[in-house]
Amino acid sequence: MVYKFCPACGGKLPQDGICKFCPHCGQSLPVQDEYGTLTQQPEPSPPLCSIPTSVSEGKPAFVNNREQFSVVLKSIRNKDRLAGRLSQVLKRTAIATRMAVDLAPCLILYKSKAEDVKSAVAIFEEEGSAYTVINGDFETTTPVKQLIAGYHQLDRESQLLLEATPAALWLGEEFRLIIPDVGLENERGLLVITGRNLCFIASQAGKSRWNITPYSQIAEIIEKQDGSGGFVEVIYREFGREDAFFIADELLFRQVCDELRNAIEQIASV
Structure with missing residues (x-):
């Protein structure tokens, strides 16, 4: 019951x-x-x-x-x-x-x-x-597929990564960008940018692994061009913590940098 x-x-x-x-x-x-x-x-x-x-x-x-x-x-x-x-x-x-x-x-x-x-x-x-x-x-x-406009345009691997995450992770989120095949250290995964949070999702030993961070905890975004794409370095306010996300596509690389900067500025101005 x-x-x-x-x-x-x-x-x-x-x-x-x-x-x-x-x-x-x-x-x-x-x-x-x-x-x-x-x-x-x-x-x-x-x-x-x-x-x-x-x-x-x-x-x-x-x-x-x-x-x-x-x-x-x-x-x-x-x-x-x-x-x-x-x-x-x-x-x-x-x-x-x-x-x-x-x-x-x-x-x-x-x-x-x-x-x-x-x-x-x-x-x-x-x-x-x-x-x-x-x-x-x-x-x-x-279901997460009902929350994302253009969900069915995502590749199947990205869909599976999203579907394997807890349902509560996406409650109340406004999806802005979903970038597939993003590199973080030795992993490939999905970068999700919402109205309030930055989330990276990867598969580890057959299980979904995710990390979500509010924009209020991001101190700085640094762009590093590399070939046609580049690294988006995210410097967190937590001492010694940073991530470098590699995005091979130049257009997506620019979109992520612009969206993250706008989101951080928006949160800071409130």
Whole structure:
């Protein structure tokens, strides 16, 4: 069965079966019957972009305190510190908060009050975590192929890489550029540029590996021409951390450099 309300606090739960804990109080949820409604074929979901969704550019603007907001946590730099700080502002136990942090990417707050979301977002900003805020109703199980315009024009390898990532990774994201066959050290993968975050996806030992970073944590972009393409050096604010993405196509190389610079400037101006 799929639980409509948390057995502990009575809070309403997302009706897709993806939550392992209550986004309201943090209580672990009983294991759901694998032969129940979760195995039924779901109705096709509309693209997320057709629903009022996230504040994907800049910092969230909580205009109406009566609105409900959800928060998706996508990356963490220091799990212990983040869990400790969140446990002081979220209405759940420290253990439940740590469990939620360990599940990232995940829906960490679901249809919560603006004041609660503001407190969590302030911590995510200070900790350099990637996240998105979604206001109102939204569909948590929309396939990634429905979120990306021109998805079927991507090569099959790129599609498989995207489909192998957690669904929560793309909740509330505005896709701007998807660049296939990008080199990073000794790997080839997919570079995804969204309204708030930079993500690199690769396959390692048959499993999807991804890294997502908010633009607020990028200090500088350096272009290095190499043949017809070049290296996009991303210098992060975290001491000693940098990546050099190689893009062979000159047009795509220029597009990535321009898009990243614009995104970083946009975030910094808010």
